[in-house]
Amino acid sequence: MSSARALVWFKRDLRLFDHAPLAQAMQFESAAGLLVIEPEWLHSPECDPQHVAFYLACAAELQAKLAALGLPLLVRTGSMPAVLQALHQQWRFTHLLSHEETGPLWSYRRDQEVARWSTSASVQWLELPQNGVVRRLRSRDGWARRWLQRMNAPTAAEPTGFKGAAGLQAEALPSLRELGLSTSGRQLPAAGEGAAWHTLDDFLAERARPYRQALSSPLTAPHSCSRLSVHLAFGTLSMRSVHQTTEARIAGCGDRELAWALRSFASRLRWHCHFMQKLEDEPSMECHNLAKSVNGLRAGDGTPLDAVHTERLQAWCEGRTGYPMVDACMRQLRATGWLNFRMRAMLVSFAAYHLWLHWREPGLFLARQFLDFEPGIHWSQMQMQSGTTGINTLRIYSPAKQARDHDPEGRYVAQWVPEFGSSAYPQPIVDEVSALRHAKETLYGLRNSPQAQQQAQALQDKHGSRKSGLPQTGRRRAGAPAPQPSGQARLQGELF
Ligand SMILES: Cc1cc2nc3c(=O)[nH]c(=O)nc-3n(C[C@H](O)[C@H](O)[C@H](O)COP(=O)(O)OP(=O)(O)OC[C@H]3O[C@@H](n4cnc5c(N)ncnc54)[C@H](O)[C@@H]3O)c2cc1C
Incomplete structure (x- = not known):
């Protein structure tokens, strides 16, 4: 040219x-x-x-x-x-x-x-x-097939050299201090494209083996999840590279256990783009409830927080709610910048149902804590775990059940909340039974209204996943964009 x-x-x-x-x-x-x-x-x-x-x-x-x-x-x-x-x-x-x-x-x-x-x-x-996000998407029909086509397309030609820009020189990057910022004190993971490929290779080679059993517990997830989210968020790896390298590994792997684990991982790569597509199609969803029927319901939704809810939010952010599993997760997140999916969902569910907080302020706080902050996934998940999408089953996580299932010996809580069990640990900030009764009664009542049901159908058409027609990749897990339940099933709240 x-x-x-x-x-x-x-x-x-x-x-x-x-x-x-x-x-x-x-x-x-x-x-x-x-x-x-x-x-x-x-x-x-x-x-x-x-x-x-x-x-x-x-x-x-x-x-x-x-x-x-x-x-x-x-x-x-x-x-x-x-x-x-x-x-x-x-x-x-x-x-x-x-x-x-x-x-x-x-x-x-x-x-x-x-x-x-x-x-x-x-x-x-x-x-x-x-990635698989489609700009100016007209319909969600056929989206999963399109995703697969894009992911299977050849990768872009590797750059071998440029003719140069006469008179222009590379310039030094500013330091945090020069930008007027101070360090957070957190130890960051290794950065850059080299580190990203190393993380992927290391996961595919061996680390992935216990993925399916290990991804839910905060004790095992940090090692056995891929830890690729930060690299996908900053683009040090392309989604296509991750997809193609994973598929090649599955195809060449004679080890059924590892292949099964990698299938499970591979399906999540599609979720990544599925959730981002929602923000692409509806940019205002980072500030507004998808389901209008829940507008104004919770504290902080259209009005400033009162003193009680301000204190609840503060306690949640600081990991001192008096619910040890919640506090342990928040403290781990604040110290490391990462938390596994299930525990992220539990933190949000607790803020939304137990503390009755609207998701926007907690979502901003979490966005700052997650090094892998990816707006499309983040705001979709904040709404989904708070029950404001209008189309997903209400998922209320019980912190005690999560502790029993995923930290049965209390090792995780002991690590992050060493004062638990002593007089230094606070009393529960809310009574769980009455808080959840109030949350369920309010939300089910609303979801049953004809207007809410009508709106849910429109939201499902616009944002809901379709049956992909792609090979099944195992049992659906919490957070998966599966075909939405309809009718009464959609109105049931589940305690996880
Ligand atoms: C409230 C909430 C907020 C979240 N915010 C973010 C965010 O800002 N950035 C982010 O990358 N993920 C977010 N997630 C999704 C998920 O928790 C992380 O992708 C995952 O924990 C990252 O760790 P990993 O790369 O080791 O995941 P792995 O389990 O190894 O999964 C591999 C990749 O699949 C994708 N993925 C996995 N689970 C999901 C999911 N449920 N939805 C969409 N994509 C998924 C991610 O790209 C991830 O890197 C959020 C989840 C919740 C409940």
């Missing part, structure tokens, strides 16, 4: 392998990479310094790899339109190449501004998909 200049905008896709915009940039006369630390991100209520620290560590590895291929990675701090405008004056790029992003509201609005800027500057912005 003579005189065409490509600017590759890196967002949450900090890798070389299977990076379609990067592969396209090789065709251009000259190219440069761009990484922007946006104040809108730093100031967003979901952002925590741990995210920025991990992002910068991934970016440092990426910058070195790109430099070796002759592509300078420019680093700017500022709002996107202003950054693009200044850079365009300096270096008249003709194309902006990036991946599509399903992000929170601030990034959604930013993308709209970037689109406007590109049009006004006559720059062609090419956005390419990087």
Whole structure:
């Protein structure tokens, strides 16, 4: 492409392998990479310094790899339109190449501004998909098949070299301190594309073997779950790479136990995109209940929290609710930035049903704690575990049952709540029996109304999963986007 200049905008896709915009940039006369630390991100209520620290560590590895291929990675701090405008004056790029992003509201609005800027500057912005999320989806029918087609498609050409951008040099990445942030003190996992592949290989080779039995307990899950969520969230690995490497491992593995475990893992990769698709289709769901019938029900839904619920929220965030399993999970999460699925669900269920808190504030707090924060999964799960989707079975987790099932000897609680059993440990913050009676009576009453049922059907059509027609991958687990129950079954609350 003579005189065409490509600017590759890196967002949450900090890798070389299977990076379609990067592969396209090789065709251009000259190219440069761009990484922007946006104040809108730093100031967003979901952002925590741990995210920025991990992002910068991934970016440092990426910058070195790109430099070796002759592509300078420019680093700017500022709002996107202003950054693009200044850079365009300096270096008249003709194309902006990036991946599509399903992000929170601030990034959604930013993308709209970037689109406007590109049009006004006559720059062609090419956005390419990087997972199974479909932009401008018309219908959920056939979605799973489409996901599989995308995942089985060849990976993008590996970059071998770039023609270079005359006069542009790579720039140093800022430190946390230069960005005005202090470290969270947490030990972060190894960052970057190399670490991501190592985590995947290590999981597929052996770590996955007990996956199905081990993923529910907070004692065994940290080792036996893949721990790939953070790499998928920051894009150090593409979903297609994980899918294809896993399928190849299954195909070449004569070990039935391991293959069975990996099948179970592989099905979750589809859930990842299934949940992200919901936010893509309905960006407002990060702030508003999907089911309008539950609007205004809980504390903090449209009105400020009163003193009682403020104290409940505070106690939940600090891991001092007087429910040892809840407090242990919260403390583990705060210390490490990760928690397994079941325990995440229990924390949210406790906030929603026991404490009667609306999901938005607890969700923002958890978003800051989860290093793997992925908006589409996160807000879908916050709503699902709080019973505000209108289409999922109400799942109320009993902390005592979770402790019996997944920490029968009390080792996990002893590790994270050493004062449990002494006078230093608080009394339960709410009475479980009366709190759950109130929650169930209120919610079942609402769900039974004709309006709620009508709305549930519309929500199911728009967001619910369809029977995929894909091979069955074993018994469905909590959190799986299975075909939704209908009629009375949908109205039953289950105690987990
Ligand atoms: C309230 C709540 C909030 C959550 N927020 C996030 C989030 O911000 N980011 C995030 O990646 N996951 C989130 N999850 C889903 C799940 O808990 C994590 O994906 C998982 O614990 C990550 O660990 P892993 O990579 O070892 O998972 P594995 O068990 O090894 O699973 C492999 C991958 O499959 C996907 N996956 C697994 N379970 C789910 C699920 N239930 N829904 C969607 N995708 C899934 C993830 O990409 C995960 O990395 C949330 C769950 C709940 C209940």
